[in-house]
Amino acid sequence: MKPIYLLALSLVFLFISCSKQVDPSEKLNKLIAERDKLNQEIVELQKQISKNDTLKDEKMVKILEISPKEFKSYIRVQGRVDGDENAAVNTKVVGVIKNILVKTGDRVTKGQILATLDDEVLQSSLKELRAQYEFTLTVYERQKRLWDQKIGSEIQYLTAKNNKEAMENRIKSLQEQINMYKLTAPVSGTVEDVSIKIGQAVSPGLSLMRIVNFSKMKVVAEVSETYSSKIKKGDEVEIIFPDIPYTTRSQISFASKFINPVNRTFIVEAQIPSSVTVSANMVAVLNINDYKKTDAIVVPDNLILNENGEKFIYVAEDQNGKLVVARKKIVTGRSYKGETEILQGVDKNIRLIASDLQRIEEGQIVKPL
Structure with a gap:
């Protein structure tokens, strides 16, 4: 009777030990997942520690003092000299x-x-x-x-x-x-x-001679219809004569309201000051002022950054007596000759960071070079 009891007890213990045994593959996968999680936490902590150390360091950067100023943009077209x-x-x-x-x-x-x-x-x-x-x-x-x-x-x-x-x-x-x-x-x-000679037969419609009155000279240019709503009589214009070379200023004296259906352009004219000596049909370049603002915030194009379609700049703000990097999301307007107007996102006077833009972070302490 006693041997039978001992055998039954052994079978019970064997069953219990078998039911508690874990599959090795499942255990390995679990340990790997725990290891990856720990590694990720370690990396994040290292980044945070590095960032905190970086933010504590005072980085030397170039800072531009930006304040409101007059901003103009121009349309550049080529024309020719003609008599009035x-x-x-x-x-x-x-x-x-x-x-x-x-x-x-x-x-x-x-x-x-x-x-x-x-x-x-x-x-x-x-x-x-x-x-x-x-x-x-x-x-x-x-x-x-x-x-x-x-x-x-x-x-x-x-x-x-x-x-x-x-x-x-x-x-x-x-x-x-x-x-x-x-x-x-x-x-x-x-x-x-x-254009005629003695004995030559002529008929109506032919140009036989040309008379030009040089007492009043002008520049005539054809401008794309895109700018028809932006250019008007009286607009400021810079006239450049590349062959002389000479540059002078004038105003638009005529802006046609008729669009040429062939090349989709309209005619503009600007009077040339009498002090300028030019020849008929000489090449002239017109820089026509199509936009002007007296108190615009303007920054260099290369200091405007773009991330996922969002434009921003880095500025240095005064916090407790120290200059701290701040990222400002902006809305831009007109651009001309490497400068862009900022319409929204900044105050009237800013300290614009102009160097190390890829190596600075928001919240970092900086000093001007």
């Missing part, structure tokens, strides 16, 4: 050049005859009409004297008068036709181009 009065000379009739009375560079006045076309046929007709007019005038004068003396009929007098006036109108009309065979200056100025 730049006119082409053309003919109203078909004909052949008979005489050229001017040459390139000559000064002319408005209405001055520059060249003539062959009008021999019309001159012959005019000579005949004038001979007929002399006879008609004689008849009229005699008939008028008789009529004044109450001699002759009223019909005879009126007929003679009508013939005389009709002949005068024919002569006047023919003289106007002859005048159309003369090329005259449409404006006062300088002859800049003569």
Whole structure:
């Protein structure tokens, strides 16, 4: 009986010990997870300790004192020099050049005859009409004297008068036709181009000469329609003549409201001061002021950082007598020549950190170089 009892007791203990045994793989995975968690906590603690040590160190950085100032942005376009009065000379009739009375560079006045076309046929007709007019005038004068003396009929007098006036109108009309065979200056100025030769056949629509009035010069430029709402008459403009070289300032004297459907541009003009000596069609560059603010906060472009689409800058703020790094999220506006206006996110006066931007952290103590 006793051996059977001992055997049963041994089986119970064996069952209990087997039920408490843990799978080695499961235990290993558990230990690995605990180790990884401890390693992560160690790394975080090391980072925190390093950061605290860094923040305690006073780092030397370059600091810029930024305060409100005037900020302007410009649109840059290329144009050409033109006279305020730049006119082409053309003919109203078909004909052949008979005489050229001017040459390139000559000064002319408005209405001055520059060249003539062959009008021999019309001159012959005019000579005949004038001979007929002399006879008609004689008849009229005699008939008028008789009529004044109450001699002759009223019909005879009126007929003679009508013939005389009709002949005068024919002569006047023919003289106007002859005048159309003369090329005259449409404006006062300088002859800049003569494109005709004696004996050359010409017709309406052709530019035969060009007269430019240099007493008032201007720059003409074509500007993209993108800026049509930003440029207006009176805007400040900087005019650069790269070939001289020379730079002067003026204002927009004309801004067209018509958009060229071919190249989607509009015309702007700026008067050139009379003290500037330039030539027609000379290249000129216009810097047109399209934006101006008198109290803008402006910072260099390279000091604006971007992280995940968020723009920010580092500034140094006074905390308990020490300068501490602060990160400021900003909203920017216009940019021009390496500077950008800050619209939101900072005060009017800031200490902008301008060096070691990748090696400083918010809360770090800094000193100016």
